[in-house]
Amino acid sequence: MVKLTFYGGVREIGGNKILLEDDKGKLFLDFGYPYGKYRKFYEEYLKPRAGAGLLDLLVMGLLPHLEGIYRSDLDTGNLWQQFRRAEHYRKLEDIDGILLTHAHLDHSGHISFLKEDIPVYATATTAFIAKAIQDSGKADFDQQVCYFTPRVEECLKEWKQGAYVASSGGDRQRRFYVADESRLRKEARDFWERATRQKKLDSQPLGDIGNCSFNLRCFPVDHPIPGACAWGIETSSGWVVYSGDLRLHGKQGRLTESFMKEAAQLHPRALILEGTNVDKAANISEQEVYENAFKAINDAKGLVIADFSARDVNRLLTFLQIARDTKRKLVILPKDAYLLKTMRLLEPETPDLNEEDALVIYQETTAARSPAAWLRNIYEECASKIVLAKDVSSNQGDFILCFSFFDLNELPSIQPRAGSLYVFSSSEPHNEEQEMDFRRLHHWLGHPDETFKDGNIVFQIRGFGLPIERNGKWEVPEEERGLHASGHACGPDLLRVAREIQPEMLIPVHSEKPEFYVDNLGGSGVDIILPTEGGTVEI
Numbered sequence: 001m002v003k004l005t006f007y008g009g010v011r012e013i014g015g016n017k018i019l020l021e022d023d024k025g026k027l028f029l030d031f032g033y034p035y036g037k038y039r040k041f042y043e044e045y046l047k048p049r050a051g052a053g054l055l056d057l058l059v060m061g062l063l064p065h066l067e068g069i070y071r072s073d074l075d076t077g078n079l080w081q082q083f084r085r086a087e088h089y090r091k092l093e094d095i096d097g098i099l100l101t102h103a104h105l106d107h108s109g110h111i112s113f114l115k116e117d118i119p120v121y122a123t124a125t126t127a128f129i130a131k132a133i134q135d136s137g138k139a140d141f142d143q144q145v146c147y148f149t150p151r152v153e154e155c156l157k158e159w160k161q162g163a164y165v166a167s168s169g170g171d172r173q174r175r176f177y178v179a180d181e182s183r184l185r186k187e188a189r190d191f192w193e194r195a196t197r198q199k200k201l202d203s204q205p206l207g208d209i210g211n212c213s214f215n216l217r218c219f220p221v222d223h224p225i226p227g228a229c230a231w232g233i234e235t236s237s238g239w240v241v242y243s244g245d246l247r248l249h250g251k252q253g254r255l256t257e258s259f260m261k262e263a264a265q266l267h268p269r270a271l272i273l274e275g276t277n278v279d280k281a282a283n284i285s286e287q288e289v290y291e292n293a294f295k296a297i298n299d300a301k302g303l304v305i306a307d308f309s310a311r312d313v314n315r316l317l318t319f320l321q322i323a324r325d326t327k328r329k330l331v332i333l334p335k336d337a338y339l340l341k342t343m344r345l346l347e348p349e350t351p352d353l354n355e356e357d358a359l360v361i362y363q364e365t366t367a368a369r370s371p372a373a374w375l376r377n378i379y380e381e382c383a384s385k386i387v388l389a390k391d392v393s394s395n396q397g398d399f400i401l402c403f404s405f406f407d408l409n410e411l412p413s414i415q416p417r418a419g420s421l422y423v424f425s426s427s428e429p430h431n432e433e434q435e436m437d438f439r440r441l442h443h444w445l446g447h448p449d450e451t452f453k454d455g456n457i458v459f460q461i462r463g464f465g466l467p468i469e470r471n472g473k474w475e476v477p478e479e480e481r482g483l484h485a486s487g488h489a490c491g492p493d494l495l496r497v498a499r500e501i502q503p504e505m506l507i508p509v510h511s512e513k514p515e516f517y518v519d520n521l522g523g524s525g526v527d528i529i530l531p532t533e534g535g536t537v538e539i
């Protein structure tokens with residue numbers, strides 16, 4: 001009997017954690033960070049305490065009550081005693097691995113808490129991007145996907161209590177197994193084995209996926225983050241196929257098409273399918289984004305700011321093409337440069353930072369005196385490509401700045417002049433916090449109320465494609481739509497995926513409206529099973 005238990009991704013977008021158990025072994029399908037669950041209790045200035053180890057996460061229900069799978073350095077003492085009577089408590093040992101679909105944190109983030117000897121299976125691109133994100137990000141203690149600093153319980157005798165504090169030794173890396181090991185040349189291996197912070201990395205090698213106890217299939221699919229895949233697992237009850245996140249309308253849409261054909265040939269017993277955009281009736285393609293953004297930018301005379309989500313490499317390349325076609329230079333942030341550099345280790349068709357004329361790198365005005373090693377390397381290796389606020393400021397019509405809301409702090413140094421344009425190429429706000437940020441964004445763009453008469457300070461940037469609040473709803477003005485291609489397939493495309501793969505059983509995850517599949521696939525011969533949080537489906 002094969003069992004699937006859903007510890008996350010149930011009626012929520014993200015946080016997928018699906019346990020597959022068979023006589024052959026036990027696997028988790030993704031182990032994601034549940035943003036929605038965190039938002040219920042936490043915000044930027046109220047976070048789980050790193051010094052409390054696993055306690056906050058277990059008490060607040062952010063991590064499943066599964067004893068035996070988490071890092072032992074966060075799990076000492078009699079922590080588990082009080083959770084043994086929890087509804088979904090289990091002692092769970094000998095997990096054979098995590099099948100990771102892609103490097104978005106809502107699928108990968110909670111790997112941070114797992115024992116480091118549980119293997120993580122992924123594509124090489126996903127493993128490398130996960131590392132690049134961690135190297136160049138804030139990497140809070142709950143987002144250390146590839147490597148982590150072990151913590152020690154330190155008893156502070158004078159206060160009669162203790163805390164988990166970061167140990168001073170090296171960072172410990174996880175064991176990754178990649179589906180495409182043959183692509184890793186020496187430089188790529190070096191990247192994996194090097195810590196980019198100052199500390200030493202206690203490195204675990206990348207390995208070949210071949211020695212997993214299950215027969216696995218890894219299918220590349222299209223999603224905004226490169227390296228995304230779906231997985232097929234051959235169980236005693238037949239093939240289980242897990243989609244991860246996917247779309248058909250992106251530049252790599254043919255990958256998802258091939259996945260559908262190949263998965264159909266397996267005649268799967270079960271398909272676990274995402275449903276983020278079930279209520280969208282159609283998609284905007286990346287080509288349409290190019291055309292609409294090109295028109296707006298080609299007419300612009302002053303500075304252009306392009307706002308799109310971090311690590312959407314496809315979108316970055318779309319704007320790079322627009323920069324070439326409008327004779328501007330695309331200004332990217334060092335973390336984007338680091339991501340491109342990392343991807344080039346695996347995908348030589350990725351633009352070369354030093355060879356690409358239309359690409360330059362922005363150095364923050366208040367850069368740290370001793371930047372982290374990854375950042376110092378970018379500044380050194382791409383010295384001729386660095387631009388500062390004053391360079392942008394004095395030739396505003398020459399640039400497209402890739403900034404998002406969180407980079408607006410640079411504007412007082414750049415001082416955008418009359419005729420500047422803010423092209424918004426991302427999704428509308430999904431929660432109250434994001435709505436607040438959008439209000440702030442509008443304030444930034446409209447600032448100052450009165451432009452200085454003889455000085456140079458003139459913001460008053462025109463927004464384009466930017467959602468506006470009307471009667472409590474955030475919408476992009478009709479005539480400015482078509483600047484964002486979603487990372488997820490629309491409803492009709494998801495139904496096509498389900499119909500073509502034609503599993504015996506379909507289990508929707510990563511969706512706020514899983515009933516969509518019940519309503520639309522009734523009578524199609526596919527059994528739709530809606531999972532419950534912590535509940536088990538036997539197949």
Ligand SMILES: [Zn+2]
Pocket residue numbers: 102104223245487
């Ligand atoms: Zn995703």
